[in-house]
Amino acid sequence: MSDATQTGPVLAADGSPLKRSLARTLRRQKLRALLLISPLLVFVLVTFIVPIVSMLFRSVENQIVAHTLPQTVEALQDWNPDAGEPPSEAVFEALYFDMFKAAEAKRHTQVGNRLNYEQPGLSSMFRGTGRDLDDIGEEFEDVFVGIDPAFKTSEFWFELLSGEGGESFLDDRRALYAAMLGESMRGDVGFLPSAEMVSLLPATSAAYTDFAIWTAIEKEDVVAEERPWEAVYAGLGVDLRSPEVVAEIGSYSGPGADILKAAVASRDQLPQASFQEMFAESDEDWLDVEGWRTMSLYSPDYTTGYFLNSVDLQKTIDGVEARPETQQIYIKLFIRTLYMSLIITGACILLGYPVAWILANLPLRTANVLMILVLLPFWTSLLVRTSAWKVLLQQQGVINEILVWLGFVADDGRLVLMNNATGTIIAMTHILLPFMILPLYSVMKTIPPSYLRAAKSLGATNWTAFWRVYFPQSVPGIGAGSILVFILAIGYYITPEIVGGTDGVFISNRIAYHISSSLNWGLAAALGTILLLVVLALYWLYDQIVGIDNVKLGG
């Protein structure tokens, strides 16, 4: 400091303390950097990270059962799965109304498919019974219309059930719909349930309110002009089965009271069969305890079931158990994926090491020419290289033709090089080899050749000089290349799909199968999540060894 007399903080040119001024500049610099990065960061977060996270979510998500059959799931809470009895009448009653509503929205088959992953056969049970739901309701409808033709008209039902004070009831039913369909279901229904009716005829009001919401919002019709669902008749039938309801109707005097009382008087004509019997008539399997156990196990909103499936376990009422031998495929597939990726990585090291060495040690001009031979396959379309291997490896392919022509292989004893693990390993080694050579090369470039000469002049043999001096220095390159190749290999899909047949496929092919063929998306997501965790662990390792900043492309 030239100004020795000045005390206090050092000042910047504008008179503010230098420390604060510097801090402000630093803050501004940081802000500017972040501003430059933020568009891309937001883009990648939205288009890439969010989808991946949504996949993770889907691997445990199981809301479809509880959202589609909410009242059934609630009623099922009281059922004791160990008793060996099918659930009570209340459950079947709830199931009827839930399923009717779901069938109108064509959602019941989705629940059936979901449960079918856990217990085959449930899908057809749901599908078949979904067709019989109308018939059950019509049995009630016929009787009611026989008692009084007014039951046939839309006005009667609308007047009977609409009124005041039912806002919260309407909102509850709307929320159930919204959960099932994943839509907001906002909008004017044109119908307000009467609070009196909700407490007097709960099942009827519930069924009619569902009908009203569906009619007004999804079909965009006027509620008062539409004939109600068969489920509404069934609902009235259910309500009239209760002696308390019958007693209360005696003192009821609102709209439609006379007709209602007439119905009460002739209620002996109504179908007397329980809903349990009616479901059993539609499909015997509804009385099967196993199906109900599956339903109760998979009724919570979140499940570990998909993850258990993907490691060959299953959920049972007694806890987690191993799957039957014949159904155990995923552990085997994971092990095969890891094992084959290891072989491919090993083959890449074996083939890539000498090539990287020669590229690093030849004069630069020659090395650059040879480098093109490495980069050309790297730049060539993956599909082109895969089709090349199909041309080479198939039974009538180039390799077999040459071997037959040269007489080394009999015409009827052609080698099976494709549609098995051999094909996958050969083709993928070729495809991934550049990813091994390039990192190895960039590490070997930094090892001075004089080290080897020094070792030799000190008396080391060629082998000792290589093994004790050169090789240890090239290990980071091997590590980087291996992890890169391994990460790429375990996620490969295209090549195993085309040359792998059945024995040479990876876990990724199974994921694709579940996405596009079996439509078991939850299981696909769980398998994907496990694979992702393996890859992320390796990614972390890669970061530790090489550093993400040091990834280089094309030499």
Added chain:
Amino acid sequence: MSDLTITVPRPPLPGFTLPLTAVLGAIFGFVAGNVYGQPWIGALGGAAVGVVIAYLAHAMSHKRTATRWGIIAVLALAGLLAGGLGAALSGVIIGAVMSWFAYWLDSGDYRKNVPIYYSAGQTLWYNSFLFICGLVFFFLIAPLLPVMWLSFNAEDFFTFTPEMLNFQAEGYSLKHYRNFLGTEEWMTPLKNSLIIAPFATFISVSLGTLAAIGLSQSHVPGRQAIMAVLISPMIVPLIISATGMFFFYAPLGNWLEANLGLSQNFVGYVKVILAHAALGVPFVIITVTATLVGFDRSLTRAAANMGADPITTFFRVQMPLILPGVISGGLFAFITSFDEVVVVLFVGSAQQQTLPWQMFTGLREQISPTILAAATILVTVSILLLATVELLRRRSERLRGLSPG
């Protein structure tokens, strides 16, 4: 350097060149004889030919080229007499290899690249090592050649016909290329690829370059974490990206269609373009940050000093210097999108079928050699792209004052 040169003495004929050439001849003879079911007779004959060639090479050491052509011609003629054009070609190859081998041994060239103090064993190892490397290079490149050759097949087969092997004109045709260029089945996917890839590249390059410049500033909070997020599309296996995007983009597309009234086709393109742009980002980030490492920061300060605002500085000073890196990052992004099949398979619909998708279904279901024509065209394109990237890299190194490659 001194003028001292050490000449390698010519190796003895009977103890070295002769037996080694004979062994090589025997190997070729064994293979050739095996075609006729007589491998051992073939091996003997081959050894005899090897002896003759070795002797010729030793005796005619000053007329190397002429002698080699002579040997090749004789063996080609022998092949032609024995088994037609294909065998003649084999004769040419065998003659070229054996005469080169004999001269290489006889003239002492085999020691040219090893230090003078190397023992015989070390020299042998060095040359075997070169041979192994040659095999690996062969393994890298050779699979692409039959594809190109077969794409000119006159038949609808995936295999060589006898006419092709005998180089008869009727075995070859351009019909698969005509089929590729003349049918909707292939032209629509090509068009789709050429729509999707440039847009995806544009998004990843423009956002990626900005972000790379931000990342190369000296003080970036959470740099490591940001980098990890931006690189992740390259590391996460494609099948997982595709699965995640499948779950995410389907409802997003429905929402766009329902709420913004966009057509299904347009939304389909948008989905695939966004997905591909995300996949291309890491390549842009990596190449552009690598270029920025060598960027002289004082140039921007000098520009600012002379009164340029940041935007002018960026476009007039920084951009021209990092342009090679940006372009090669863009090429990487382009090829990523152009070559991508898993994500488009899951995210796109039939209207967005791209060229790799069409090839993939072709390979999996009906096998038509048109795929090979498409493959050959793609290889040609990738050679051109590779050449561009290589030129750009050298230019960039020259600009930065590094040694020209």
